[in-house]
Amino acid sequence: MERSQLSATVDFEKPGKQHGHIRVPYSYDLGGWANLLLPVTVLGNGKGRTALVMAGNHGDEYPGQVAILRLMRELQPEQVHGRVILIPALNVPASRAGTRPSPLDGKNLNRCFPGKADGTPTEMVAHYLTTVLFPQADIVIDIHTGGRSLDFYPCATMHLVPPGEQRRQMLEGTLAWGSDFAFMYTDIAGTGLLPVEAERQGKIVITTEMGGGEPVSAGVHRLTQGGLRNVLVHFGILAGEKRTRRGAPTRWVQALSGDDYRFAPESGIWEAMVDLGAEVAAGQTVGQIHFLERPDREPAAVQAASAGLFLASRGPSRVVQGDCVACIAHDVDPAVLV
Numbered sequence: 001m002e003r004s005q006l007s008a009t010v011d012f013e014k015p016g017k018q019h020g021h022i023r024v025p026y027s028y029d030l031g032g033w034a035n036l037l038l039p040v041t042v043l044g045n046g047k048g049r050t051a052l053v054m055a056g057n058h059g060d061e062y063p064g065q066v067a068i069l070r071l072m073r074e075l076q077p078e079q080v081h082g083r084v085i086l087i088p089a090l091n092v093p094a095s096r097a098g099t100r101p102s103p104l105d106g107k108n109l110n111r112c113f114p115g116k117a118d119g120t121p122t123e124m125v126a127h128y129l130t131t132v133l134f135p136q137a138d139i140v141i142d143i144h145t146g147g148r149s150l151d152f153y154p155c156a157t158m159h160l161v162p163p164g165e166q167r168r169q170m171l172e173g174t175l176a177w178g179s180d181f182a183f184m185y186t187d188i189a190g191t192g193l194l195p196v197e198a199e200r201q202g203k204i205v206i207t208t209e210m211g212g213g214e215p216v217s218a219g220v221h222r223l224t225q226g227g228l229r230n231v232l233v234h235f236g237i238l239a240g241e242k243r244t245r246r247g248a249p250t251r252w253v254q255a256l257s258g259d260d261y262r263f264a265p266e267s268g269i270w271e272a273m274v275d276l277g278a279e280v281a282a283g284q285t286v287g288q289i290h291f292l293e294r295p296d297r298e299p300a301a302v303q304a305a306s307a308g309l310f311l312a313s314r315g316p317s318r319v320v321q322g323d324c325v326a327c328i329a330h331d332v333d334p335a336v337l338v
C-alpha cells in the first residue's frame with residue numbers, strides 16, 4: 001500500500017514513557033496547513049509483546065476514552081514488560097462533538113478499513129493503523145460501547161476467527177476482561193471494520209461493548225478499567241496479579257443470525273419490556289413502539305425470534321422505522337465451535 005501521510009511525534013522504538021501526537025494533515029478555510037492531533041502515549045520496557053490499546057473509534061463512546069486517559073497518566077515504564085501504545089481518541093473530531101462519525105468528513109472510522117493513504121482524514125487514520133500501527137502490535141484492543149444508539153449489557157466481545165492459535169488467545173483474552181457475558185458477534189451493518197483488518201493481519205483482537213448512552217455508571221467505568229488492566233496482565237504486558245472472577249464464570253453468548261437483531265417496524269416511542277441480561281422466550285414481546293399521534297392504536301410489538309438473552313436495547317426512546325431496537329444472544333460453548 002502507499003506510504004501514510006501521517007506522522008508521530010513519539011518514537012515507537014524508544015524505551016521509557018513518551019506522550020505525543022499522531023499528526024493527520026488536513027485543510028480548512030482558516031488553516032490551510034492544519035493538522036489533527038491524535039494523543040498517543042508509548043511505554044516501552046525491554047523485549048516482549050506490544051499491546052495497541054484504543055478507544056474513541058466512535059466519538060460518543062466514553063468509558064474506553066476515560067480508561068485510556070487514566071492509563072496514560074498512571075502507567076510507568078517499570079510496570080510494563082514489552083510495549084504499550086495508548087490512543088484514547090482515534091476519531092478526535094467525533095470525540096469532541098460526541099458523534100459516531102467524524103463531523104469533518106462524515107465518515108464512520110469503523111467502516112473505513114483498510115483505509116486510504118490519500119483519502120479523507122478518517123480514511124487516512126484507518127490507513128495509518130493498517131500500515132503502521134497494526135504491524136507493530138501483537139494484541140489489538142478496541143474499546144467500544146453501543147454509543148448513543150444502543151444500550152448493551154456491558155460485555156467483552158470478539159469475532160469468531162478461524163480455529164487455531166489466534167482464536168485460542170482471543171478467547172482467553174476476552175474472558176480475562178471478567179465481564180458477566182462474553183459476546184461473539186457478527187457484522188450486521190457493513191464492512192471495513194477495524195477488528196477485521198487487525199484479525200486479517202493475525203493479531204489477537206479484543207473488543208468490548210461497555211454499555212451505551214451518555215450516562216456512564218461508576219460500575220461500567222470500574223469494569224472497563226479493571227477489565228483492560230486484567231487483559232494486559234493476562235498477556236504478560238503489565239505487571240501484577242491476574243484477577244479471576246468471583247461468582248459465576250463468564251457466560252459465552254453469540255448472535256450470529258440476522259434474526260437475532262430486531263428492527264423497529266414503525267417510527268414512534270420505544271418501550272423496552274425486558275431487563276438487559278434477562279432470559280426471553282421465542283415469540284416473547286421484548287418491547288413495543290407507541291404512537292403519539294394515534295393513542296387509539298395498539299403499540300407495535302417487537303418479538304424475540306428465538307429464545308435467548310436480551311443483550312442490547314435501543315438507546316434513545318424515539319425510534320425511526322428500521323432502527324435496531326433489540327439484540328437477542330444465545331448460549332454457546334466456544335470449545336465445540338469449528
Ligand SMILES: [Zn+2]
Nearest residue numbers: 058061144145
Ligand atoms: Zn463503537
